[in-house]
Amino acid sequence: MTDKRDDFDPNAYNPTFEWSFLTPKFWGTWLTVLIGLPLALFPHKAKLFIATKLARMLINKPSRTINNAWVNISVCFPEKSEQERKELLEKTLITAGTFLLSFANLTLRSAKWLQANTTINGMEHLQETLDSGSKAILLVPHTWGIDIPAVVLASHDLPVSAMAKRQKNPVMDWLMHRQRVQYGGRVYERDNGIKPFIKSVRDDYLGYYLPDQDHGREHSIFVDFFNIPKATLPGLGKLSKVSRAKIIPVFSVYDAASGKYIINISPAWEDYPTADEHTDTRRMNAYIESELRKTPEQYMWVLKFLHTQEDPKSFASPYNNEKNWMAGYKR
Helix, strand or coil: CCCCCCCCCCCCCCCCCCHHHHCHHHHHHHHHHHHHHHHHCCCHHHHHHHHHHHHHHHCCCCCHHHHHHHHHHHHHCCCCCHHHHHHHHHHHHHHHHHHHHHCCHHHHCCHHHHHHCEEEECHHHHHHHHHCCCEEEEECCCECCCCHHHHHHHHCCCCEEEEECCCCCHHHHHHHHHHHCCCCCEEEEHHHCCHHHHHHHHCCCEEEECCCCCCCHHHCEEEEECCEEEEECCCHHHHHHHHCEEEEEEEEEEECCCCEEEEEECCCCCCCCCCCHHHHHHHHHHHHHHHHHHCHHHECCCCCCCCCCCCCCCCCCHHHCHHHHHHHHCC
């Protein structure tokens, strides 16, 4: 990449400010932003204290979000005792809260600050792939710090190209987009197809692939995830082939104790893709599992990623039995 790189693409998602954002309909959003900006600048210990108090309050207040997290943790870690699951749920909420209270730092702070507060492990794996002339697609699971690798790499003049879904709130959508591409890069709307994304990877952008949400039966195959058949997008192998790109797993960690960011980059996958779609997809899930066993509190357990069942006639969504699951974590 050179200093003259032009990241603009008419096919990319490029939201702009609209005067309608200032109407009373969005005053609540702007109030949230005005509160969030100074909070991000608070001393880290203060943010950790606030997040801990909020987590312990939320964990005792039944809600669908807490229920989703409890279900996921219980199903994926059956070997853990009830107390261990409660501790993991609380640690997850503290990690999430501390990260979100600091989220605006990506906009408020400089690239120098961001780089100084980020540790990148395995950068040599990515550099080796790029130096060999290969294209690269980063496989990035849904941890709380999912946006961090993209922003940090772009600050090092390694911009990414990602696919995303438009936010329902247009003000937050615009603000988040500005934060994500402040140092360069492109974002494409998922609903507009994958071809522009593939072209951008071929044009030397780092592909940013988020693999682990439940996109329904129509778009998925069922592959084990923590020994549970999970509806999983099977397209990574094909995407690697048509983009002529290596797959490089990247796991983003937010250390709630210190407020630092950690990016763990693994070596590019060899012998991938294979001729078997199921094998390729299972490899993806196995990687995510291995990372989550090390730092499970980093994951967005609040997502309904086990919603679509392999046999809906015999087993409904596990999130439906809210009252039964609530009894399991209520303290």
